[in-house]
Amino acid sequence: MANIREHCSWVHQSAKDEATSKAMDLVRMAVAKSRLLEPQEEAVTEIEPSALVIGAGVAGIEAAKSIAKKGFQVYLIDKDDTIGGYLNRLTTVNFDFKSTSDMIEDLRNELSSFDNIDLMLESEVTDAKGSIGDFDVVIKTGKKKTELKVGVVVVATGAEALEEKGLYGLKKIPEVITEEEFNHRINTEGALPDDATYAVIHCAGSREDESLEGARTWCSGICCTVALEHTLELLEKHPESRVFHLYRDLRVHYTSEDKYREARKKGVVFIRFDQDSPPEVKKGDSTAVRVEVMDQILGAQLNLDVDYVVLATAMIPPETNKELAEIFKIPTNMSGFFMEAHPKLRPVDFQTDGIYVAGTATAPKPIDESIAQGRGAAARALVPLVSGIRKAEAIVSVVDPEVCVGCGTCEINCSYNAIEVVPGDGGHDYAVSNAVLCQGCGKCAAGCPAGAITMKHFTDDQILAQIRAALSDMPANRPRILTIVCNWCSYAGADSAGVSRFQQPPTVRDIRVMCTGRVSVTHILEAFRQGADMVWISGCHIGDCHYVDGNIAFERRYAIAKKIVEKAGLEPERLQFTQISASEGPIWAEKVKELTEIVEKLGPSPLRKK
Numbered sequence: 249m250a251n252i253r254e255h256c257s258w259v260h261q262s263a264k265d266e267a268t269s270k271a272m273d274l275v276r277m278a279v280a281k282s283r284l285l286e287p288q289e290e291a292v293t294e295i296e297p298s299a300l301v302i303g304a305g306v307a308g309i310e311a312a313k314s315i316a317k318k319g320f321q322v323y324l325i326d327k328d329d330t331i332g333g334y335l336n337r338l339t340t341v342n343f344d345f346k347s348t349s350d351m352i353e354d355l356r357n358e359l360s361s362f363d364n365i366d367l368m369l370e371s372e373v374t375d376a377k378g379s380i381g382d383f384d385v386v387i388k389t390g391k392k393k394t395e396l397k398v399g400v401v402v403v404a405t406g407a408e409a410l411e412e413k414g415l416y417g418l419k420k421i422p423e424v425i426t427e428e429e430f431n432h433r434i435n436t437e438g439a440l441p442d443d444a445t446y447a448v449i450h451c452a453g454s455r456e457d458e459s460l461e462g463a464r465t466w467c468s469g470i471c472c473t474v475a476l477e478h479t480l481e482l483l484e485k486h487p488e489s490r491v492f493h494l495y496r497d498l499r500v501h502y503t504s505e506d507k508y509r510e511a512r513k514k515g516v517v518f519i520r521f522d523q524d525s526p527p528e529v530k531k532g533d534s535t536a537v538r539v540e541v542m543d544q545i546l547g548a549q550l551n552l553d554v555d556y557v558v559l560a561t562a563m564i565p566p567e568t569n570k571e572l573a574e575i576f577k578i579p580t581n582m583s584g585f586f587m588e589a590h591p592k593l594r595p596v597d598f599q600t601d602g603i604y605v606a607g608t609a610t611a612p613k614p615i616d617e618s619i620a621q622g623r624g625a626a627a628r629a630l631v632p633l634v635s636g637i638r639k640a641e642a643i644v645s646v647v648d649p650e651v652c653v654g655c656g657t658c659e660i661n662c663s664y665n666a667i668e669v670v671p672g673d674g675g676h677d678y679a680v681s682n683a684v685l686c687q688g689c690g691k692c693a694a695g696c697p698a699g700a701i702t703m704k705h706f707t708d709d710q711i712l713a714q715i716r717a718a719l720s721d722m723p724a725n726r727p728r729i730l731t732i733v734c735n736w737c738s739y740a741g742a743d744s745a746g747v748s749r750f751q752q753p754p755t756v757r758d759i760r761v762m763c764t765g766r767v768s769v770t771h772i773l774e775a776f777r778q779g780a781d782m783v784w785i786s787g788c789h790i791g792d793c794h795y796v797d798g799n800i801a802f803e804r805r806y807a808i809a810k811k812i813v814e815k816a817g818l819e820p821e822r823l824q825f826t827q828i829s830a831s832e833g834p835i836w837a838e839k840v841k842e843l844t845e846i847v848e849k850l851g852p853s854p855l856r857k858k
């Protein structure tokens with residue numbers, strides 16, 4: 249397509265001759281690409297009508313029920329010998345005195361009412377192959393191995409509570425206990441005295457200084473609220489108790505703030521401390537424990553003689569996440585929790601199609617959010633299950649095994665596990681691209697040192713033909729900026745400038761690719777060789793790349809290209825890289841003006857053909 253409206257006539261209204269000349273260039277560029285176009289086919293995959301849900305906590309159970317309700321076979325597995333996950337560690341939840349054992353019993357009864365949910369306890373995944381619609385998974389239960397074929401996978405492996413020996417005296421001083429233990433004792437007749445004094449320490453093992461090795465830097469999200477709930481529960485049952493809450497910041501959400509107000513009304517004392525001077529917990533003389541803390545607000549050192557210290561400890565990812573991440577090739581973040589495709593736009597998807605995630609597997613969260621995510625993940629998983637087929641993108645990578653040298657660069661670079669090196673005859677390993685998983689970003693093609701990868705619909709020949717067409721007819725006195733823009737952000741940003749008629753100089757000739765990750769050093773050098781006065785690559789903002797990190801991959805290539813440009817004797821300013829989003833039409837127009845001024849100051853490229 250030659251976009252001679254938004255990218256030309258609407259944005260150069262007072263430069264009619266130059267706009268006409270640009271329109272002719274854009275048409276010539278489109279024709280140059282069209283001559284090389286080939287029909288594309290979308291790969292179609294049949295979807296196996298069954299799901300594997302890993303983790304039988306509240307999120308996993310909710311996902312399993314939602315999928316089973318639509319009539320699909322579900323295999324629900326858990327490494328423990330019971331369902332319920334973290335619920336088993338608590339006695340009551342949400343301060344409505346709902347007993348967790350009753351909740352687990354209700355869930356068990358509900359699950360057993362489904363003929364199409366196969367519950368496998370004390371089981372774990374030991375191997376998995378395949379892709380969306382066709383996963384072959386091996387489940388180990390004791391010594392028995394079961395091979396399953398499933399169409400989709402939901403990961404709901406949950407989180408665990410930290411129990412670190414020595415943390416504020418935990419497991420060294422018997423009266424230092426966790427919130428789970430506190431919850432248990434509150435609900436056990438005679439387990440706590442009627443008029444004891446408590447110091448509840450928040451952020452125990454959470455939000456640690458990131459400069460420390462192995463620091464748990466994350467906020468565990470729910471512990472402030474849970475600590476308040478347990479305190480109110482205590483005061484309900486033992487109203488004579490005295491409670492101090494030692495906190496850095498109180499992070500309670502929505503209606504949970506009412507619990508804070510209620511606790512204050514009931515006489516709970518809140519003491520703020522600084523991260524650099526955390527409370528010190530020692531064995532006491534007059535009482536079981538002494539807590540020394542610098543009150544940040546009073547600016548005074550306080551010594552609290554208490555009967556119990558209760559720790560609102562961090563939620564941590566299970567160790568088994570690492571193995572599962574390797575088996576399914578799904579990412580974990582620095583903390584060890586699984587990493588969703590996008591926290592806002594795709595919170596229950598992995599980048600790899602057909603694998604979804606729910607609950608505290610990605611981060612600590614309350615039970616209601618975990619249940620909602622279980623439903624969300626099921627809804628996503630049901631899309632391919634219900635349709636029965638999945639059509640893959642037609643724009644995919646294809647590897648020429650004869651040219652490939654098996655270096656594995658593409659395998660490392662691909663964010664979708666869509667390309668892998670396989671053993672070939674006579675030791676000639678080569679890469680194979682999976683058309684079902686490939687998202688068509690082109691990062692692999694731009695980075696392949698052997699030039700073995702062809703990106704359908706965005707081949708090197710097509711891009712180079714557009715570059716040559718854009719620069720084939722350049723009046724000597726007019727600067728020419730060759731621009732390569734990503735489909736999702738900067739091309740749309742230029743469109744939005746056009747729709748709003750933001751006027752800009754007619755210096756730019758733009759080429760659309762799916763992602764800046766597709767832009768290779770060869771494309772840039774060819775544009776300079778053809779006489780471009782400036783080469784400008786523009787994509788999504790860092791963190792917003794439609795393909796995870798294509799713009800970051802290009803950033804590395806940009807640094808290399810910049811050095812080559814300098815060595816070739818060109819001013820480095822002649823090569824530009826910007827990030828402009830789809831909504832930043834005014835910024836696009838301003839950038840065109842700014843770059844035009846730069847290129848006018850620099851003068852024509854010395855490589856321009858005379």
Ligand code: SF4
Nearest residue numbers: 652653655656658696
């Ligand atoms: S980067 Fe290129 S040469 Fe290396 S394995 Fe991939 S396709 Fe083959």
Ligand code: SF4
Nearest residue numbers: 662686687689690692
């Ligand atoms: S085009 Fe992108 S998604 Fe497809 S194999 Fe290459 S790097 Fe992976």
